[in-house]
Amino acid sequence: MASDQVATTTEGEGHADDPVVPAEAHQPTIGDRDDPLARLRLFEPLLPVLEAGGEHVPVGRTSAPEAYRRRHSPDVPRLAELETVRHYHRLSRTNFGVDQGMYPLGSCTMKYNPKFAEAAAAHPGFARIHPYQDERTVQGALEMLYELQEMLKEVVGMDAVTLQPPAGAAGEFTGIRIARRFHEANGEGSSRTEVIIPDTAHGTNPATAGMCGYKVVEIPSTPEGTVDLDALRAAVGPQTAAIMLTNPNTLGIFESDILAVAKVAHQAGALLYYDGANLNAILGRARPGDMGFDIVHINTHKTFATPHGGGGPGAGPVGVRARLARFLPAPRVAKEGETYRWQTDDGDTIGKVHGFNGNFGILLRAYVYLLRFGSDGLRAIGDVSVLNANWLKNRIKGLFDEPHRDLRKHEFVVAARTLKKEKGVRAMDIAKRLLDHGFMAPTVYFPTIVGEELMVEPTEAEPLAELERFARALEDIVKEDPETVRHAPHTTPVGRIDEPWAARRLLLNWQHVRARPDDVFDEA
Amino acid sequence: MVLRLGFIVNPVAGIGGPAAFKGSDERALEAADLGYLPSAPEKAGRFLRHLKELHRPMSIRIFAAPGVLGADETRAAGWKVGTLGADMGLHDPFATDAEHTRQAAESAIGAEMDLLVFVGGDGTARDVAATVGDAVPILGVPAGVKMFSECFTETPEEAALLVAGLARGFQEGDRLETAPAEVLDLDEEAYRAGRVEVRHHASAAIPRSPRIQSAKCPTCPQDGLEEAVGEVRLRMEEAPEGLYLIASGSTTAALKSVLGIDGTLIGVDAVTGTREGDKVRWQAVATDADATALERLVADWKAKDAPAALIVSPIGGQGFVVGRGTGQITPNVLRAVLPDRLWPIATIGKLGTLEDGILHVDTGDPRLDRAFPDHLRVVVGLGRERMMRVRKSSPLPRTA
Known part of the structure; x- marks a missing residue:
């Protein structure tokens, strides 16, 4: 009972009186600041640039046509450059990323993004080309994309690959649309109405x-x-369009009946879809194509260490078997002799799923990663991700409930059910307390089939010493005063936000951020 | 060596079920006038006959309450009967009441029974548990209208299996290993206030066994209820001319309210619709219908060649789709809707309260229990179903 009350308590006020909280946490955000005198310092020279639409022309002597000139000052806070730099620097310190510490967010595979890939992506030959350029002038870029298609085919065991989808979810959408088009082509478009998950x-x-x-x-x-x-x-029948599976699944368990599953799907005329979210765990050891899957999407950020898109640029390539290749989005890169070109003559294509041809910079990073590690390296990556997860799972044995079979792949789920019963400490409290120890929290309450879950995925990048530090933090948290844990975190700008409120009343643009949220939404 | 088994039958238990009464004790005669029969004697017989086949000779001795309270059925099943309490000369089931149950239960304490088996529902369980407390472990053979308490097995045959297992290896002077159990019944106050809730009425000791059903959970997480209800409504709108039997509970109450139907709180309402432009107007063709009415409605719609569907929500914590508080939904009604037009509906949160995520059925007809689908598709959201396993471990009774 007590724990439920804690769970519903909202502590959005921060901890102004808590000496542990870094001072920077409580500074007002830049949107709340405005200093008219800043013009006298360093900001002023920038204004004409903005007013002239980017051309560095002094005020009053702009060459921009009248119609395009700004009538008002931009609605940004007036701050000097120094304060602006400090603002962004402070933001970066209150942020958290893999570059700062372990980020064991299970199922999300928060891999370290190696800097060699960033360096390659910054190369002017890649960074300064445009998708509208004549094919003859970007042969190197097309060659890179073509080779990436070929490598991905090999990694997942498929016959054709599109690089166009701009994210994992977009890859899923592409894959299931391909399934839909396939059934339509077979005259079963209206009879196959269900997807099994x-x-x-x-x-x-x-x-x-x-x-x-x-x-x-x-x-x-x-x-x-x-x-x-x-x-x-x-569940399967003539109404089934596809079965969507992740293997290993989100519990970190390999679906050992996968061949039987594939048989069930194919006998019913359904397609078997592979969600590539956990591909990292089996790299170089097993391929979805060999397990009987027909369609595969790949999360380049979860497998080939590109940055997580988070709504920004990402990539979710999709691979299919030969009989589905004609439905892939167009265009794809084709090779004719020694020349590469965009091939657009796929009559049965589902069409485009993204502007231009995918997020080139992200695909480039994945390509560089694949080249750097090669097939032996990829296998080692998969193996070490599994080893790390199992080492950590074994290291924290006894701290939590372990709901499932012993051996895991790349991630594992433990549950704080006993802890909740005995000390009133829930998975959410442990997750929050980990922030005080300098770790990102694991995924909590997912998958929702166990109860009080903590889903941990260390990835292959974490060294043994860091895993040990994480394990000790968990030991400390389990032992310490439940009150401290229930009110964690104590060192972050915001403690526990009112999540239902936040989820329902999204603030999606900057002007709303400046206004008081309540005022804005009472108008709506 | 011998397990001393006290045995009490509430001879009118279950008669209120098909009559759509919320219990049997007070309105047994009224239900009988409508032509319904109590299910207790039949269920008692199933338990006793199955136990007779299963038990090792000389391992169980039954002490039954006199006459219609147990001894008659026990004898009819071929058992030798010891007596529990004085013979009150009871030969008319309708002359019995709760006081008789309590007297028989009282005797079980004095006679030092190892286990007291009763045949009835939540009302009977209340009487028995309030009398014996934890002095004698109790076990219920499900035969009543409501069975929300955690002292019942799923079926009479399951109870026989459990008892035979307990008797095996039981030594005189042993005490059965027990677990505390909650005896629940409808919260009458809440019911009068328009809510269906259960209340803790007594505590009891039950044999420790996985064969005993879980208790109904008092309240279930209902996040996403609107979406699940919306899905059912969309399906109904595809064929408004159909007959929709909507069973009771807070989940289905949400559906009734969306359809604009003033239904009953506990009971089955029958609904059909007429298309008016692009809307459908729903109306109740029967509210709180009894078994006869439901069977007649199903037959009427079948004659019209129109579909009939049954919308039920599994009981939270227990997982019973039919068989607990749904006495009016007879095997005939179920046969008419199975397999595609039985539409269970529940939120994901409610399904999460089920032990091992398994659904249960106790249709009243063991053959139909066996023929029930192994999995049901439970509507959990808009365009969203979850396959749920249906447990069917009850052995089929041999025909005499």
């Missing part, structure tokens, strides 16, 4: 199926944490 699936899977117009049928997991084959057989 296990309850361990990522939330994007049902969302994808829904966006593609399918009904979703969820399959429960067995007590061992794998797909319930009997339930799957009962």
Whole structure:
């Protein structure tokens, strides 16, 4: 009972009186500051630039046509350059990323983004080309894309690949649209109305199926944490369009019945879809194509260490079997003799899923990563990610409940059910307290089939010493005064936000941020 | 060597179910006048006959309450009967009441029974538990209208399996290993205030066994209820001319309210619609219908060649889709809607309260229990279903 009350308490006020909190945490944000005198310092010279639409022309002597000139000063706070730099620097310190510390956010595979890939992406030969350039002038870039297509085909065991989808979720959407087009081409477009998804699936899977117009049928997991084959057989029928699976699944367990699952799908005329979210764990050891999958999406950020898009640029290439290749988005890069070109003559294509041809800079980083590690390196990456997860799981044995089978792949789920019962400390409290120790929290309350879950994925990049430090932090948290844990974090600008409020009343643009949220929304 | 088994039958238990009463004790005669029969004697017989086949000779001795309170059925099943309490000369089931149950239970304490098995529902469980407390472990053979308490097995055959197992290896002077259990019944105050809730009425000791059903959870997480209800409504709108039987509970109450139907709180309402432009107007063709009415409605719609569907919500914590508080939904009604037009509806949160994520059925007809689908598709959201396993471990009774 007590723990429930804690869970609903909102502490959005920060901890102004707490000496542990860094002073910078409580400075007003830049949107709340305005200093008219800043013009007298360093900001003024920048204004004419803005007013002239980017041309560095002094005020009053702009060559920009009248119609394009700014009538008012830009609605940004008036601050000197120094204060502006400090603002961004402060923001970067209150942010958290893999470059700062361990980020064991299970299922999200928060890999370190190696700097050699950044360096390659910054190369002017790649950074300063434009998608509208004549093919003959960007042969190197097209060669890179073509080779990436070939390498990805090899990694996942598929016959054709598109690089166009700009994110993992977009890859899913592309893949299921291909499935839909395939069934339509077979005259079964209206009879196949359902997509089957296990309850361990990522939330994007049902969302994808829904966006593609399918009904979703969820399959429960067995007590061992794998797909319930009997339930799957009962659910599959002539109405099934596809089965979407992640393997290993989000519990970090390899679906060992995968060949039987593929058989069930194919006998019913359905397609088997591979969600590439956990591909990192089996790199170089197993390929979705060999498991019987027909369509695969790849999250380049989870597998090939490109930056996580988070709504920005990302890449979610999709691979398919030969019989589905004609439905892939167009264009793809083709090679004719020694020349590379965009091939657009796919009559059965589902069309484009992104402007231009995908996020080139991200694809380039994945390509460089693949070149740097090669096939042996990729296998080592998969192996070490599994080793790290299992070492850590074993290291913290006894601290939490362990709901499933022993051996895991790249991530594991423990549960704080006993801790909740005995000390009133919940998974959320542990996650919050980890922030005070300098770690990002693991994924919590997912997948929702266990209860009080903590889902940990260290990735291959973390050294042993860091895993040990993380394990000790967990030990400390489990032992310490439950009151301290229940009110954590104590060192961050914001403690516990009112999540339902935040989720329902999104502030999506800058002007709203400046206004008081309540005023803005009472108008709506 | 011998397990001393006290045995009490509430001879009118279950009669209120098909009559759509919320219990049997006070309105047994009224239900009988409508032509309904109590299910307790039949369920008692199933338990006793199955136990007779399973148990090792000389491992169980039954002490039954006199006459219609247990001894008659026990004898009819071929058992030798010891008596529990004085013979009150009871031969008319309708002359019995709760006081008789309590007297028999009282005797079980004095006679030092190792286990007291009763045949009834939550009302009977209340009477038994309030009398014996934890002095004698109790076990319920499900035969009542409501069985929300955690002292019942799923079916009479399951109870027989459990008891035979307990008797195996039982030594005289042993005490059965027990677990504390909650005896629940409808919260009458909440019910009068328009809410369906259960209340803790007594505590009891039950044999420690996975064969005993879980208790109904008092309240279930209902996030996403609107979406699940919306999905069912969309399906209904595809064929408004159909017959939709909507069972009770707070989940289905949300559906009734979306459809604009003034239904009953606990009971089955029958609904059909007419298309008016691009809208559908729903109306109740029967509210709080009893078994006869439901069977007749299903037959009427079948004659019209129009679909009939049954919308139920599994009981939170227990997972019963039918068989607990749904006495009016007879095997005939179920046969008419299975397999595609039985539409269970629940939020994901409610399904999360189920032990091992498994659904249960107790249709009243063991053959139908066996023929029930192994999995049901539960509507959990808009365009979203979850496959749920249906447990069917009850052995089929042998025909006599």
